[in-house]
Amino acid sequence: MSVGQTKTTCCSRPTVGAGATEAFAMLATNEDFSGGHDAPLPYTYEGQGEMIEFKTTDGQTAKAFEIKSNVRSDKYLFVIHEWWGLNDYIKKEAATFANELKGVNIIALDLYDGQVAGTPDEAGKLMQAVKSERAEAIIKGALLHAGPNAKVSSVGWCFGGGWSLQTALLAGPKAVGCVMYYGMPEKDVAKLKTLNTDVLGIFATQDKWINPEVAAQFQKDMAAAKEKVTIKNYDADHAFANPSNPKYSKEFAAQAHAATLDYLRKNFKLKG
Known part of the structure; x- marks a missing residue:
């Protein structure tokens, strides 16, 4: 992709003047992108955790998958799904974090309001239907659910990678960490200046959508915002x-x- 071109992605926040719905809709019709996402293999999660319901700031309710810490804790990790939705793979990932981050509550958010895709076509339609206002209301509701003293980190992949960064922005002073896997970064330097945490960005050098140019620009934007970001590039694909x-x-x-894990343990100030 040459300099000056823009490619919308599953993880993107829209460019200035474009709404999130339009940005997601554009990507949903991108055959190259859809073709690069084979349907997930069948998997059923059976383990710890439960679905919860909480109020959202738009007067509605939302659901999420929660695994509470065995000890009383105000530390929360928000896990944000890919374009497939909150499926059993994400619940398994949440359980992995719960086992590895003792003393941290895990909440896997559902930005699709209960819908899960089984095919790229379904995923594209669900992603296309996401409205930024609703997604933000869900995240804000989860922050209220976590409580006034919550210390929140976030992690997400692809679609969820972009929303992981938006979560850190919405969390304000509650934010203590943010990990984004091959997600589209926020491009507004003024917004980035409001971050209360550093960011760990994980990218793939063979990625055609969130490519090395995107990662490099994010690094420049974070520097301009005087915010710290650690970029890790892997010789892999999206x-x-x-x-x-x-x-x-x-x-x-x-x-x-x-x-x-190293990043989250450090930012949560976990022992061991």
């Missing part, structure tokens, strides 16, 4: 950390996960 994706890289996924 969605390389998803075990249900044919582009999955076990080696790089493990490395990225280890980096994520």
Whole structure:
């Protein structure tokens, strides 16, 4: 992609003047993008955690998958799904974090309001239907659910990667960490200046959508905002950390996960 071109992605926030719905709709019709996301392999999660319901700031309610810490804690990790929705793979990922981050409550948000895609076509339609105002109301509701003393980190992939960064922005002083896997970064430097946390950005050098140019520009924008970002690039393709994706890289996924754990443990100030 040459300099000056813009490609919307599953993880994008819209460019100035364009609404999120339009940005997602444009991507949903991108055959190259849809073709790069094979349907996830069948999987059923059976383990700890439960679905919860909480009030959202738009006067409605939302649901999420929550795994509470075994000890009383104001530390929360918000996990944000890919374009498939809050499926059992994301619940499994939430459980993995719960086991590895002792003393942290895990909440996997549902920005699709209960809908889950099984095919790229379905995923594109669901992503296309997401309205920024509703997604933000869900995130704000989850922040209220976490409580006034909450210390919140977020992690997400693809669509959820972009929303992980938006979560950190919406969390304000509650934000203590943000991990975004191959998600479209916020481009507004003025907004980035309001971040209360540093960011760990995980990108794939073979990614055609969230490509190295996007990652490099994010690094420049964060520098301009005088905010700290750590960029980790892996010689892999988009969605390389998803075990249900044919582009999955076990080696790089493990490395990225280890980096994520180190980052979260440090930012949550966990012992051990």
